[in-house]
Amino acid sequence: MSNTAEKPQANSIKPRLSFGEKVKLVGVLLFVAPWMLAIVGARFLSYALRNDLNIPLYLLNAGVRVLLGTFTAREIQTLLPSTEEAYGAWLRRKERLVKDSTLRERLQCDIQPLPEVNSSILWVGNRHKARKVVLYLHGGGYVMPSQPGHFECAWNAFVLSGVESDTEVAVAFLQYSLTPAAKAPVQLRQAASALCELLKAGFKPRDIVVGGDSAGGNVAMQLLHHIIEPHAEASRISLTEPLLAAFLVSPWLSCEVSSPSFLEHDGNDMLSIAIMRSLAVDAREHQEHIVSEEGGGWAEPLECQGAWLNKLDSAVKRLRITVGGREVLADQGKALAKTLEALKTGVQVTLECNPNAAHDLFVAEGILERIGEAAIEMKQWFKSLL
Template structure:
């Protein structure tokens, strides 16, 4: 649910949107146009990224949530629009407003039919743990998972976790909800090998947290023991460390939608006061990396993708190198998108297009469905 702002807060927000934000956006757009020209990369999605940079960097979580539709409202409207636009009866039959309420205040929003699906994707959306789901997340899920399944004659359904946002929720609340969602999914007589988990940015962080928890349970989150490794996991531009000192932050913060300031702000919102040593458990690269040696015991396949022009590039490459070095490792496909920045698969979804990121993810998904990996 969106936050209600007081009258003074509304006035302050109005003043910022009218008198400050336009100039910030103009400067950001001009800067991106110059840099993309220098780097010889297409400017289109970077311009969208430039606008999002100002939103994420200057507005508070309460302001962002006030201006946004809630995750559930976005889901409902997307389902309605998608059904209205489709003419194929088989497609409309798997487009229904389907919500499951779980324990720990977790909620699953289904894309595709969970009643006939043979494979399940448990999806965690990004947004720094402060922004709700966007229509682009839903379009991405539809195009890469449900559609890929239909192309291979295998029914796939996506369970999107509606987790609680900061500042109302703090770590490890989101992890507790994600584990509840995975436990519920597996309780439906779905074998772990037929389940994929994943997400983008903060959602990628949450997926990695779940994998950590399966290997080394968090002390304040119920343990979940699985009978066999999960079928797969995908991490899109994942947020894997608190550190904002990597060279890629310095190199790419002027063109990416994220910056050190934005990431530090999200970290502060996520971690509770007095969090102490437990804060390291929220970030897979900040904790003891011994857990990676047992990753293959809980996971069969992994897909990791990052843009070469984003601030998270260095930490993602460190993570990929760490996974590749362990003996008991899952099958890993690493996709470095050389013309993209942070979370461009989401921006492609926002534009309802099959861009390079969506196409690459769909190839991995189809290979997994057809057991080519």
Template sequence: MGNTDQSDFLRTLYRSWSDRMAANPEMTIADLRSLFDEWHQSTLEPEGVTYKSDVLSGVDALWALPVGADTKKVILYTHGGGFAVGSAASHRKLAGHLAKHLGVTAVVIDYRRAPEHPFPAQIEDATAVYKELLSRGFKPTDITTSGDSAGGNLAIATVLKLRADGVALPGAVIAFSPWLDMEHVGKTLQTNAATDALVSKAILEGMSGMFLGEKGSRVDPLANPLKADYTGFPRLYINAGEVETLLDNAQDLARIAKAAGVSVTLSVVAGMQHVFPFLAGRAAAADDELRRIAQWFKSA
């Protein structure tokens, strides 16, 4: 079975969401959240991983605890969903697979979401959780920030904020299909419009409007990390699907970070949709990618 065939489940799920949103343009934020909580359906349950609810610095969270994992190391995972939808519940299996491959634990946080809580509430929550992990005894170098789509943005922006605040930085950052461009000027937004089953300019405009609210700026480096200085940034792994509209967000990030001297690995996988690692356990393309990330992670 080829990569394109393996991505059918995710493409079909995304198409169903797109069709349902198009049929009901007045869909409430509550309905959108219910819709996007179906994201977990694309990921098969990781074997040998248990879960535990927790609260860190006032933020609800879900731990993924693989059997035999190094409990001194943790992934701080920020879920995707345009800063407005998605949850720890929709992403727990994905985080579980990632943690299992890396041989560490993960904590997926339910940060405050837009539009009720616009920028920078999400980064405030993520940085607070990071500091709580430090207070619980985790060494900065044993923490990895990771996330997908908008959560990939947060995994990066959180580190930028920590650096600005003079806090010791995590050892690594892993971003799945990060959404970084709040100006919506990327070329692949047009060139991949016909092949991306979910992410369109119209959706991004709606999500960014809720995220930024009345006061946020589209060029603030903490909202749009393509505008940031990456001097001193941790080593960075970025992936994206070849057919997604946000492809050049990943490519531009890799280029900008490399130019600042960051150790960057960029993986673009043929035929794959937005956040294709959601196919973990179901499709070889996702499992192969997680193995590549694990090899990268353990080679430090």
């Protein structure tokens, strides 16, 4: 396989900051961010020590909290590598570390453009030999590009599970557009286009798993909604049978910030009430609030509980929701599971809560390049599908 994307997609190009924006960014980097990192890092270290929690994971949480709470979306996208750049960097590092030649064959750069929606699929694994495929939608509050840790956890949980189960698995990693440059329903339109490409490539719905973390979990729910109740601006998807499964890792499902999990964990999670309010304001500025018959915005599944939820079993067979017991978004994932259970949709819903985890433990383990408890649990669930 080879890199088929000779011309970068617009969503892989960094923002062009004005002179004033550059001066401000330098000032924040030199005089604000270091102090914030020291203060938040010390607080999170103390919290981890007091509660006998994983120190590296909580220091990582502190870093992400400072990044999201100190810099604007355009500044974050300037500082961080794009999703495509992160993909290339991860592949190069992984190829150096992996000695098994059969595994190295699954680490070839393979970028499939989706020109109609100005996006692309970044493949992890061999899509030409795959019998099962995972459409992965990354998190980051719609402002952060994907990082190497996303590809690492996808490799560990899905591709390696396939190798261990003698079933070839590939991950179709969507590079979607970020706010504030992209307006809704851009991300849904790109996700729908990616799923259409998988179906055109010959994958049956029973061979496809869809999922994502945080904001990516939000897009995954929007995609399931779209399958049942088509959005006028996204490619229509006609399934002959439900998708094999879907998963939501620490999903962002509502803009409310007053639930008990927000109030209890505001000071010790990588996300905070202030950060979520900021992300929600940015989303509201750039989202067209498409409303279903029952009301509610498409990007807020907990508020958009129309008739489509009762038909969820026509879109997917199984749904796995994972949350951290110490994260602000915990109540949202739990509320979705409770709602689906009450509706008796016919979908096999699994809710898992790790009592010591903060937000997005699955990806945090990938960033730290470790196969931890979240990855192991995801592997066990995924292997049960193969």
